[in-house]
Every structure is written in structure tokens, then in C-alpha cells.
Amino acid sequence: MIRVAIVDDQAIIRAGLARILSPADGFEVVAECADGRQAVDRLPALRPDVVLMDIRMPVLDGIAATARLRAAANGSADGPLVLVLTTFDEDELLWGAIEAGAAGFALKDSAAEDLIAAVRTVAAGGAWFAPGVATRVLDHYRRLVAPAARRSIRLEALSDREHAVLRLMARGATNGEIAAVLHVAEATVKTHVGGIFTKLGVRDRAAAIVFAYDHGVVAPGGDPP
Known part of the structure; x- marks a missing residue:
């Protein structure tokens, strides 16, 4: 069983995700959190395999919560892997989530089979980028990160x-x-x-x-x- 925690400020979203990630498909939802603060406080002790993390939440947003969860793991393989839940209008937040340590991105309106595949991929140590998200991340990398890296190498x-x-x-x-x-x-x-x-x-x-x-x-x- 893949142990999953769901972090989203909307109860209806959490309920829908929990229904999709059912024991029949090999998942156990060990926690539901309404904001990033609850996730940071509760999840290290529960040790989920994968955390489905919304980005926009009150109290503590998903990027900050992801960074704190990954920092608390201190590089340990036992630390929770984070699959970020995103929408198409959050381009400016994608790179922040990557820098925070997210292992993948799933769209909130994904088909059930795509979400299941995403969680399984991340739980197995892989990375998941929903179609469309991957294109935008690569575009960001080509426009900003790669040129900056090349310039840094030139200075070095x-x-x-x-x-x-x-x-x-x-x-x-x-x-x-x-x-x-x-x-x-x-x-x-x-x-x-x-x-x-x-x-x-x-x-x-x-x-x-x-x-x-x-x-x-x-x-x-x-x-x-």
C-alpha cells in the first residue's frame, strides 16, 4: 500500500482525491490537512510515502510547506515525496515548487487514472510532470535557468x-x-x-x-x- 497524505484547503477536493486514491487501487490515505501548517506539524510523524500538496492555501502555502517537509527530512530517503497539485494559471509558482523539492506536478482536473499514475510514479522515486506543465517548466528553464547557468560558468x-x-x-x-x-x-x-x-x-x-x-x-x- 502506498501511504498518501492530502493537503488542500478545500474539503471537497480532499474528499474527491481520497475517493480516487482508494485501497482497491493500492493506496491508504493516512492524513488530510487543510493548510501547509497542519502538514508540517502532522506529516513527519505519520511518514506518508507521498504528499499531494496544493499550492495556494491559507496559513502556510504549498511551496513553503514543501520546503519545510523536505528540509525536515534532511535528505533522508524516509522523507515524504511531494506531488504538487496545480492549475494552468500558476506558471509563476512552478519553479518555486521545484526549488522547494517537489517531485512532480499533477493538474487538479486530471483524470483519475492520470492521478493514480502520478502518485505511483512519485512513490517509486520517479518524477511526474503533467502534460502542459512539463512544457512550461522546460520553457522557463530554457529562458531563465539555462542562460544564467551558462553565464555563471563563464564567470567561473x-x-x-x-x-x-x-x-x-x-x-x-x-x-x-x-x-x-x-x-x-x-x-x-x-x-x-x-x-x-x-x-x-x-x-x-x-x-x-x-x-x-x-x-x-x-x-x-x-x-x-
């Missing part, structure tokens, strides 16, 4: 000295001024600048400076070199 490719040169360059320092601050030859600074352009994938000094501000290497209004 810089040496400590190149980071120092980039920070000074972003503050408006010339090659000669950078050389004086770092106590190196101006030719050495030029070499570092060329390395920065190559590693960051930029064509000129202005682009490198914009990159530095955009990615937190320096902050506007800081001290001059």
Missing part, C-alpha cells in the same frame, strides 16, 4: 587575477591604472583583458563592463578604482 572560468581586472575595468580604470593597482606590467593587463573577452564571450570593453554589472561582479554606485 575567469582566474582570480582576471576577476580583479574585470572589477577595476568596470569601475572605469584604464589599463595603465589597473596595472598600477595590481602592481603588474600594462602588457600583462592587456593579456588579462583579452582573456576576459574570450572567456565571457564578449567583443569589447564596453560589453565586458555591462556583463560585470548585469551579473553582480560590481554594483552601481561603488567606490572608484
Whole structure:
């Protein structure tokens, strides 16, 4: 039997989910909670295999509750796996749920067989993304996460000295001024600048400076070199 907890602020939703996840299909509903606070307080002791978690709830929302349940498990395999219940109008919350540790997403209007498959998949250690949700998550990843990761890798490719040169360059320092601050030859600074352009994938000094501000290497209004 797969032990399931249902967390939703609407009693009728909880009742419907409990009816679908019946003992006849191999499920035992061990708890129903009306908000995230109840889930955090009750579920660790009950140790359900899967928690069906609504996102929008009073007292404590589903994202915060998911994060606390996963944190309480401290990475243990015994911690409850969370299957988030979502709707098509909650795009802005999907990535927050992933970051909180959700193992999957099921739509509230899913067919019974799809919900059963989702819970079984998550209980077995897999991930479940309802059609449509997967498309939106991948789109979010391609637009925001992947580019940020690539930019982070580019910054990490810089040496400590190149980071120092980039920070000074972003503050408006010339090659000669950078050389004086770092106590190196101006030719050495030029070499570092060329390395920065190559590693960051930029064509000129202005682009490198914009990159530095955009990615937190320096902050506007800081001290001059």
C-alpha cells in the first residue's frame, strides 16, 4: 500500500482525491490537512510515502510547506515525496515548487487514472510532470535557468587575477591604472583583458563592463578604482 497524505484547503477536493486514491487501487490515505501548517506539524510523524500538496492555501502555502517537509527530512530517503497539485494559471509558482523539492506536478482536473499514475510514479522515486506543465517548466528553464547557468560558468572560468581586472575595468580604470593597482606590467593587463573577452564571450570593453554589472561582479554606485 502506498501511504498518501492530502493537503488542500478545500474539503471537497480532499474528499474527491481520497475517493480516487482508494485501497482497491493500492493506496491508504493516512492524513488530510487543510493548510501547509497542519502538514508540517502532522506529516513527519505519520511518514506518508507521498504528499499531494496544493499550492495556494491559507496559513502556510504549498511551496513553503514543501520546503519545510523536505528540509525536515534532511535528505533522508524516509522523507515524504511531494506531488504538487496545480492549475494552468500558476506558471509563476512552478519553479518555486521545484526549488522547494517537489517531485512532480499533477493538474487538479486530471483524470483519475492520470492521478493514480502520478502518485505511483512519485512513490517509486520517479518524477511526474503533467502534460502542459512539463512544457512550461522546460520553457522557463530554457529562458531563465539555462542562460544564467551558462553565464555563471563563464564567470567561473575567469582566474582570480582576471576577476580583479574585470572589477577595476568596470569601475572605469584604464589599463595603465589597473596595472598600477595590481602592481603588474600594462602588457600583462592587456593579456588579462583579452582573456576576459574570450572567456565571457564578449567583443569589447564596453560589453565586458555591462556583463560585470548585469551579473553582480560590481554594483552601481561603488567606490572608484
